[in-house]
Amino acid sequence: MQAQLEVLENLERRLVISVPREEISKQVDSRLKRVAKTAKIDGFRPGKAPLNIVAQNYGFRIQEEVLGETVERAFGEAVEEQKIAVAGYPRFEPKESENADADFQFTATFEVYPEVKIGDFAGVEVEKAIFTVGDAEVDKTIDILRSQRTRFERVERAAADEDRVIIDFKGTIDGVAFAGGSSENYAFMLGKGQMLPEFEEGIRGMKEGETRTVTVNFPADYHGKDVAGKTAQFEITVKNVAGALLPEVDAEFAKSLGIEGGDVAKMREEVKANLEREVRQRLKSRTKENVLNALLQVAPIELPKALVGLEIGRLVEGAQSDLKARGIDPKMMPFAPQIFEAQAKRRVHLGLALAELVEANDLKAQPEQVKAIIEEMAQNYENPVEVVAWYYADKKRLANVESMALEDGVVDFVLGKVKVVEKAIDFDELMGQQG
Incomplete structure (x- = not known):
């Protein structure tokens, strides 16, 4: 096998690959002989038809199979040998030749992963929203709970x-x-x-x-x-x-929220604790989003069209699944792929930049981070100890939390490199209750 790499525009590459015709012929002959042992052809007992008759009936299909497998195998070997990082799926095309005995040639056109360079975070500002839960916010939350009843x-x-x-x-x-x-x-x-x-x-x-x-x-x-x-x-x-x-804020109301004995003071404490957890998560999410924007700012990347296309496909599938879950036939509300293009580009950009940042700085999820995240999530349940055990009992569940911990590590790393600007945020804006 011979393979020659051609550099096309931007991230696009083409491999021209040649495979000896004799190698393909041997594989076709070998398969024909195997098929001949059991082939059922009119006028012959099973497995007794002459090889040339078997070839007439099965030869084209077998040759197509062999060529398809040869293309996949030869491409994989060429990519490995030349250490090419292929992005997306290649487009294969055979090269026609007038000489039937000439080597089998085909081209594989594809994109490669771009070189990712993380720039200097110095001088980059990242806004970090801050907020402290007080009595006014507890009162407002209790009013919402009252309105729900x-x-x-x-x-x-x-x-x-x-x-x-x-x-x-x-x-x-x-x-x-x-x-x-x-x-x-x-x-x-x-x-x-x-x-x-x-x-x-x-x-x-x-x-x-x-x-x-x-x-x-x-x-x-x-x-x-x-x-x-x-x-x-x-x-x-x-x-x-x-x-x-609206219900009065009394013992009966407290009991309706699961407070034993209807202790209103205890109810306020629990409401405040739950609200503080929610506020922490929302502040964390806003800061993370700002950190990711800063990362995109210092890591401009030429995006492979193939990866963007694959991500658009995933987003479309996700939107269709969401419609099905609501009992809506996706055919009644078709999605134009273009509406997901910007989101897909951002996801691909972030994926490439984050992978480089993690590898270049040897960032890893630390056990104490994983434990802290699990314990925080467990506080939302009636029996936190059981929830913690549930996460640690399954490697896949634990891997999901480890991924979250790694993201937290990335955020902490970037915050340590940029200029952090703290900014107080309005409660309604933070909680998404504007208007």
Whole structure:
């Protein structure tokens, strides 16, 4: 076998590989003889057909198999011999020759992994968000827990924001009913933006049993194409208005949160401890994201198109699986691969840069880091000791945590090289409860 490497544009390479025709012929003949021993051909007993007849029936398929295996094997040997780091899958093409006895030649076109160089972190700033949980945040969290346990009680007053209303409505456009424009016993929370603004505004101030006609202008970009940009009249009848009743912060409320004896002070302590864990994780995630951005900044890389394409494929599959999990047929919502391109490029870039940073600096997950992560996660469960044992009982589960610990090590390493700028962050922004 002979292999010649050609450098094409950017990361693209081509191997021109020659394999002696005699070597291929020997393999084809050997397989034909094996097949001939059991071949079932009309007019002959099994295994008794002449070799030339067997070749007529099976020769083409066997030759294709041998050539395919030869291409894979020869390419693998050439790559290993020349120490080429192939990125993605190669494209194989046979080279035609007028001489039937000439060596079998083919080309393999592929991309190679780029050379990755981590630049100097000096002068790079990384923002590190800081936040301390206080009584105000505990109160706010308790209010959220109360709202999750809201009860609704029928009222005789006019409907207002935060009320739950139950309505019948019939919609028409130019006097004609339209699909999806009517419903009975429809319940929703007023003032939460669940319905179009004009629709909700028409219901405000209505009482149980009252009927009103409301004009609604559908936006031009409304998801229902049949009504987008059109004006409809809705006849709305309010069947029930219910006001929200929040539970009092008392022993019963504490018990509903799993606090034995209903000790409110203990409940606040547990809420604060859980909130502090959540805040730590969110602060850690924000800092990690900023560290990764800094790494991308000092490690510009020419990305192999093949790796980006493979990553796009994985992202598309993930999105389709997510739809299936929600009971939605992915064929009803096809994804254009281009929408994942930026995310795929970032993932490939980070993967290459992180691998180089870890190898160049001999970064490893330390046992104490792994233990600390497992113990932190275990605090979210009723029996932390069992959870810790569960992780250590399985090498795959432990490997996942080791990967997390290695990421933490990378973050710590980079933070030790850059200029860290601490910045206080708003609680709602941190917890994603804006608006």
